[in-house]
Amino acid sequence: xxxxxxxxxxxxxxxxxxxxxxxxxxxxxxxxxxxxxxxxxxxxxxxxxxxxxxxxxxxxxxxxxxxxxxxxxxxxxxxxxxxxxxxxxxxxxxxxxxxxxxxxxxxxxxxxxxxxxxxxxxxxxx
Amino acid sequence: xxxxxxxxxxxxxxxxxxxxxxxxxxxxxxxxxxxxxxxxxxxxxxxxxxxxxxxxxxxxxxxxxxxxxxxxxxxxxxxxxxxxxxxxxxxxxxxxxxxxxxxxxxxxxxxxxxxxxxxxxxxxxxxxxxxxxxxxxxxxxxxxxxxxxxxxxxxxxxxxxxxxxxxxxxxxxxxxxxxxxxxxxxxxxxxxxxxxxxxxxxxxxxxxxxxxxxxxxxxxxxxxxxxxxxxxxxxxxxxxxxxxxxxxxxxxxxxxxxxxxxxxxxxxxxxxxxxxxxxxxxxxxxxxxxxxxxxxxxxxxxxxxxxxxxxxxxxxxxxxxxxxxxxxxxxxxxxxxxxxxxxxxxxxxxxxxxxxxxxxxxxxxxxxxxxxxxxxxxxxxxxxxxxxxxxxxxxxxxxxxxxxxxxxxxxxxxxxxxxxxxxxxxxxxxxxxxxxxxxxxxxxxxxxxxxxxxxxxxxxxxxxxxxxxxxxxxxxxxxxxxxxx
Numbered sequence: 001x002x003x004x005x006x007x008x009x010x011x012x013x014x015x016x017x018x019x020x021x022x023x024x025x026x027x028x029x030x031x032x033x034x035x036x037x038x039x040x041x042x043x044x045x046x047x048x049x050x051x052x053x054x055x056x057x058x059x060x061x062x063x064x065x066x067x068x069x070x071x072x073x074x075x076x077x078x079x080x081x082x083x084x085x086x087x088x089x090x091x092x093x094x095x096x097x098x099x100x101x102x103x104x105x106x107x108x109x110x111x112x113x114x115x116x117x118x119x120x121x122x123x124x125x126x
Numbered sequence: 127x128x129x130x131x132x133x134x135x136x137x138x139x140x141x142x143x144x145x146x147x148x149x150x151x152x153x154x155x156x157x158x159x160x161x162x163x164x165x166x167x168x169x170x171x172x173x174x175x176x177x178x179x180x181x182x183x184x185x186x187x188x189x190x191x192x193x194x195x196x197x198x199x200x201x202x203x204x205x206x207x208x209x210x211x212x213x214x215x216x217x218x219x220x221x222x223x224x225x226x227x228x229x230x231x232x233x234x235x236x237x238x239x240x241x242x243x244x245x246x247x248x249x250x251x252x253x254x255x256x257x258x259x260x261x262x263x264x265x266x267x268x269x270x271x272x273x274x275x276x277x278x279x280x281x282x283x284x285x286x287x288x289x290x291x292x293x294x295x296x297x298x299x300x301x302x303x304x305x306x307x308x309x310x311x312x313x314x315x316x317x318x319x320x321x322x323x324x325x326x327x328x329x330x331x332x333x334x335x336x337x338x339x340x341x342x343x344x345x346x347x348x349x350x351x352x353x354x355x356x357x358x359x360x361x362x363x364x365x366x367x368x369x370x371x372x373x374x375x376x377x378x379x380x381x382x383x384x385x386x387x388x389x390x391x392x393x394x395x396x397x398x399x400x401x402x403x404x405x406x407x408x409x410x411x412x413x414x415x416x417x418x419x420x421x422x423x424x425x426x427x428x429x430x431x432x433x434x435x436x437x438x439x440x441x442x443x444x445x446x447x448x449x450x451x452x453x454x455x456x457x458x459x460x461x462x463x464x465x466x467x468x469x470x471x472x473x474x475x476x477x478x479x480x481x482x483x484x485x486x487x488x489x490x491x492x493x494x495x496x497x498x499x500x501x502x503x504x505x506x507x508x509x510x511x512x513x514x515x516x517x518x519x520x521x522x523x524x525x526x527x528x529x530x531x532x533x534x535x536x537x538x539x540x541x542x543x544x545x546x547x548x549x550x551x552x553x554x555x556x557x558x559x560x561x562x563x564x565x566x567x568x569x570x571x572x573x574x575x576x577x578x579x580x581x582x583x584x585x586x587x588x589x590x591x592x593x594x595x596x597x598x599x600x601x602x603x604x605x606x607x608x609x610x611x
Binding site for chain 2: 091
């Protein structure tokens with residue numbers, strides 16, 4: 001089972017990214033290729049450099065970037081956010097695909113520890 | 127033979143989309159390199175394109191796929207062994223949890239004859255004996271310590287300067303050994319001392335009772351004495367003389383030293399390492415200053431940022447590697463702790479790099495007045511008026527009340543890295559820790575915002591540095607393997 005959906009290479013997810021407004025730094029992401037979850041995770045991860053306002057705009061998400069630096073390089077800021085979004089898309093996909101196995105591993109790891117009542121090192125009692 | 131090899135290769139050749147991803151996380155080490163880690167921190171270096179190929183199922187590099195299978199990052203559909211092996215390794219890493227609490231810190235006095243610029247506690251003058259722990263308090267603390275399920279108990283004497291209350295150290299040691307006759311625990315003792323008061327009686331006691339000494343050495347004389355002030359400005363001379371006497375009487379491995387980085391240290395990493403090597407010390411712990419107590423004052427020595435400390439750390443590590451190349455054995459203690467986590471399935475249980483956090487379940491602190499704290503930093507916070515991490519008092523609290531207190535369970539559960547934003551998807555989560563005391567102090571909650579966290583930036587910087595060096599330098603990778611043993 002492999003990740004479904006768009007490509008994961010450079011510029012993916014943000015491939016349709018564009019700008020609106022001259023004064024604001026805004027990136028547009030197609031809702032068909034980018035999860036809101038990935039955008040929110042990206043906004044969280046770049047919080048030291050910028051804050052991000054995410055709005056629904058038709059079939060897109062519009063992300064307005066507010067740099068903490070008073071004299072930002074707009075291109076650097078956009079590249080930084082796009083790169084983060086691409087990584088978060090991949091992380092979300094991997095996490096979704098592997099979640100059942102992750103749960104299985106944790107269940108196996110914490111069974112037979114003697115920590116749960118009725119559960120012994122030798123095996124779970126019937 | 128040749129046919130067997132061919133058959134083996136044919137059996138392990140994976141077609142496109144012929145594998146399933148296992149739980150994996152990744153971190154970019156630069157433009158051309160990514161590290162992938164599995165649930166327990168085993169890792170593989172790949173290129174960004176290889177990462178995409180593996181995730182999309184298009185990778186055709188059989189050697190890479192074999193390496194990924196070997197560390198349980200992918201599996202062939204139908205295989206069950208990878209999940210079972212991961213579970214065993216995960217359980218091995220977590221095995222310390224049921225055996226809480228191994229470290230018990232006894233603050234036998236707040237008195238101190240030093241006035242260190244970065245001191246984190248509310249030191250008292252050497253004459254004020256009301257800041258000494260009493261036998262009754264110590265006895266109650268021992269009762270609690272022996273309630274811990276851990277088969278290993280380390281009792282660490284701290285202060286102030288603990289040797290100012292040496293009679294109590296002697297009494298606690300004897301009493302703990304007497305009590306242990308009925309428990310059979312592996313018992314160890316450490317005195318954290320500046321060594322200025324070390325004399326023959328104390329050395330003899332340490333030799334007879336198998337007590338280790340841990341001291342502070344910030345590096346060369348002028349750096350150390352600038353940080354660690356005492357009447358006569360001879361802290362370095364006292365520490366060096368004490369280290370030599372202890373090495374001679376107790377043996378080279380029974381005395382160790384720690385340094386604290388102030389802004390005066392930042393350009394002197396190699397000198398600091400050399401000062402340790404000159405004394406025959408085999409380990410250096412390159413520690414940043416902690417954001418507690420006097421360290422936060424203007425003259426406390428904490429006037430530098432994480433990035434500057436990381437430069438210092440890298441320079442110090444380079445010097446340590448160079449000494450090893452010259453056959454001078456030297457370990458950077460923090461790197462060795464991380465090496466264990468990166469290259470083995472055991473967790474050394476270092477309090478600052480564990481999740482769940484090490485507070486309470488890794489260490490308990492008994493203050494001179496009987497108050498119990500979840501960590502030494504928690505005690506330091508209380509000295510400045512914040513009693514968040516006070517868990518009770520030895521004279522009024524039962525073991526169950528302490529270990530099940532809201533003051534312990536809330537920070538433990540709220541800070542677990544596996545459920546913290548950013549940490550949950552971070553490739554370095556198996557190496558890192560939850561530090562609820564640090565984040566409570568710096569961010570106002572037990573989890574903190576990791577994108578804004580100095581703890582996260584510092585540890586991410588150290589992990590990245592160590593991984594890059596292991597990737598690029600076979601000698602350093604071998605060194606890390608030796609440190610991990």
